Amino acid sequence: MKRKILVTDIDGTLSHGEIVHPHVIAACDRLRNHGWEIMVATGRILATAIDHIKSIGAWLPAVVYDGARLMEPLSGKVLWEATLPTDVVEEVLHIGWQVPLEMQIFTDESAICRKTDEETRRFLTRANVLVDDTLQTPHVTERVFRIIFYGDPREILRFEEHIGAVLGDVVDVMRSGDDFLDVVPIGVSKGAALSWYLERLPIAPEVVVAAGDHCNDLALFDEAHIRVAPEDAVPQILERAHIIMPSVKKQGFVHLVDYLLSGRWSDGRGSKRVVL
Template sequence: MKKRILVTDIDGTLSHGEEVHPDVAAACTRLRENGWEIMVATGRILATSKNHIKAIGAWLPAIVYDGARLMDPLTGKSLWEAALSSRAVDMVLTEGWSAPLELQIFTDEAAICRKKDKETRLFLTEADVPVYDNLQTPHVDERVFRIIFYGSEHEVLQLEERIGETLHDHVDVMRSGKNFLDVVPLGVSKGAALSHYVDQLQPGPEILVAAGDHCNDLALFDIAHLRVAPRDAVPQILERAHVVMPPAHAQGFVRLIDFLLSGHWTNSSRTKRVVL
């Protein structure tokens, strides 16, 4: 039997913060009871995604690290991954070292930062993620999957432009939120990781629905049969969405699931925009 798969971003799409609303969790249970399977595709690491995965029953392989890793949510085993080269890591860190932004370097379910990156240390420590805050120079020896710069939108945009101009042959750079700049290995994206998973399915899925709200979700839209965005998504996402749902703070995911269970996701839903 062909799978019906819903792939969703977490922050700003499924939920806000560290908890999934009970109504959203209940709706996801209804969806799974009707034969659908759920998959998360997030910039988070697996450790900080587990509460959301458990709440919605997303037991398909999890796309994490903004696509740099595909991981089994039950065992924590990496099923596929791509790391930044040591040279690329050094070049990115050197380029962004003096920017007035927080720095987060993600290794294998752990993070590296500087003493001054206080928000990074606080958030990840509260999530029980190992944080090593002894970075003093723009170099690390560990295997790195993703680098994040966090801070003012203006500074994020400036650094995005600089890295994009000077390092475009070495890394991919994208915004995963207004104040977040992600740097991943060249060719890596949520969409590339999803393609890797879908290509192994025999037969392929009957329907592949992707929901996202920011620029790092655009690659998911390239793969999906049906593209879904919350009303407060960035313009680049909204202009490509087949279905627009209420925002995460209004539990828009419940409306999406009601729509999917209604069966109105036929070809007609892809020729005329549906606003839920």
């Protein structure tokens, strides 16, 4: 039997916040019991994604750090990773230092920020992530996989345009939410990490279904046979989706699982749009 793989984003697609709805958990159990495998592709680090991964039984390697790392979910073993060059990190930090946005610098399952980055420190500390909040100058010595800027969506849009114009040839910049901007190594994306994994499988899967809701899921869509978006996804994602499912608030993932188990996905392989 050929493999069937569902790859899903977490925030805004699978769940809101830290709790996966019990109906979604049960649906994922049914999906796995019928031979499907589940994989997570998220902007989160493994430490903040692991509870979601365990809830839905996503035992395939996890795409984390918005694609900068591919990790075994239970052991934490790194299968693939990419870091930002030290000089590029400093350029990004210099450019963003005075921008009215919080800064999150992700190293190996830990983070660096400033004392003033209060929301960052609060969220990561609640998630039991080690946070060094003593950063006083735009300079770090640790390996950096990803830098996030967080805050007012209007400032995010302005900063996205600015940093893209200045450093667009050495970093990839993408929005992972209205108030989040990710800066990752050039060529890094959820889709690139998924492609790396799929290329190393001995036999290509029968079908890869990808579910996501924001711009950082566009590259993930490129690697999927069938693309799925919640009804409240950003326009760029909705335009490319083959399947539109209800929002997280309506446990849209349950509807998606029901559809996949019905077998109707094999009729046309995403050649026509389906609204669940």
